Amino acid sequence: MHTRNKRLWRNHKEGSNFPGQHLIYSKRLAQSLIEMAGIGSNDLVLDIGAGKGALTLPLAQKAGRVLAIENDPQFVQKLRVKLDKWSHVTIIERDILQVNLPRKPFCVVASIPYSITTPILGKLMDQPATPLKKALLVIEKGAAKRFTANPTTNPRILKWRMFFDLKMGRTLSPDHFSPPPRVDSAVLFINRKEKPFIPVRGHALFSALASHGLKIPEWPVYEALRGVFTPPQISHLLKELGIERDFPIGWLSIDQWATIFHSMIRHVKPYRWPTRK
Numbered sequence: 001m002h003t004r005n006k007r008l009w010r011n012h013k014e015g016s017n018f019p020g021q022h023l024i025y026s027k028r029l030a031q032s033l034i035e036m037a038g039i040g041s042n043d044l045v046l047d048i049g050a051g052k053g054a055l056t057l058p059l060a061q062k063a064g065r066v067l068a069i070e071n072d073p074q075f076v077q078k079l080r081v082k083l084d085k086w087s088h089v090t091i092i093e094r095d096i097l098q099v100n101l102p103r104k105p106f107c108v109v110a111s112i113p114y115s116i117t118t119p120i121l122g123k124l125m126d127q128p129a130t131p132l133k134k135a136l137l138v139i140e141k142g143a144a145k146r147f148t149a150n151p152t153t154n155p156r157i158l159k160w161r162m163f164f165d166l167k168m169g170r171t172l173s174p175d176h177f178s179p180p181p182r183v184d185s186a187v188l189f190i191n192r193k194e195k196p197f198i199p200v201r202g203h204a205l206f207s208a209l210a211s212h213g214l215k216i217p218e219w220p221v222y223e224a225l226r227g228v229f230t231p232p233q234i235s236h237l238l239k240e241l242g243i244e245r246d247f248p249i250g251w252l253s254i255d256q257w258a259t260i261f262h263s264m265i266r267h268v269k270p271y272r273w274p275t276r277k
């Protein structure tokens with residue numbers, strides 16, 4: 001058997017029965033992902049779904065501190081053996097969705113379980129006060145496209161993008177993983193904006209505004225926001241946005257959403273502001 005096929009077969013046999021355990025087997029790929037992430041010796045880095053440590057070990061060589069989170073006991077055992085001598089690596093045997101995130105600034109470099117991609121991203125970005133600096137995630141390519149689409153009609157993604165830049169990087173074909181997933185994967189970069197588009201304390205109000213406005217994304221902006229802005233305020237807003245009266249709300253850019261939010265704070269009486277149902 002060809003060496004690579006042998007390795008694939010061995011990994012396949014050793015892998016547990018849980019779906020989503022598609023392990024990176026190329027050291028070169030792991031190394032290049034970590035280089036792309038730009039991790040340095042002062043960084044605290046989370047490896048979410050550490051598996052057998054494909055990313056954890058090279059991360060340990062670069063980062064100041066690594067938290068490797070993995071909920072499969074067999075993989076955790078392997079991680080403990082592999083990372084025994086690295087005292088700045090902590091292995092956390094838990095479901096990532098139950099883990100308390102660090103209170104000080106941290107980065108993430110991870111090839112995550114695809115089935116819980118949105119909950120993981122939510123955990124990292126729903127509360128913009130969470131001190132996430134940046135992340136490089138390997139996720140399903142379709143999901144990476146959805147999170148980075150412009151425009152987006154998803155209020156949750158819109159809110160994330162008030163605080164973070166989301167960019168899609170290189171595509172990774174299934175043969176980069178063992179066992180290979182059925183779909184292409186891609187790198188997703190998340191970087192905290194130097195200056196957020198809206199203040200952190202306004203994030204819940206922004207969510208309410210975006211959910212209210214995007215109930216029917218095909219609606220024109222004036223129609224979709226009628227319950228919040230008065231007719232004269234809408235006319236003023238359309239000028240500020242540089243759009244025609246019948247422009248569909250679902251076509252607005254991230255910047256235009258920030259403009260709507262600021263215009264609401266400045267001109268609309270608080271009793272008219274939308275609240276999250």
Ligand SMILES: C[S@@+](CC[C@H](N)C(=O)[O-])C[C@H]1O[C@@H](n2cnc3c(N)ncnc32)[C@H](O)[C@@H]1O
Binds near residue numbers: 070
């Ligand atoms: C796509 S694999 C990646 C493994 C490793 N990072 C690699 O690249 O080789 C995802 C890993 O997440 C783990 N995992 C799945 N659900 C998890 C959860 N809720 N919390 C923590 N780890 C989880 C799986 O056991 C698996 O090891």
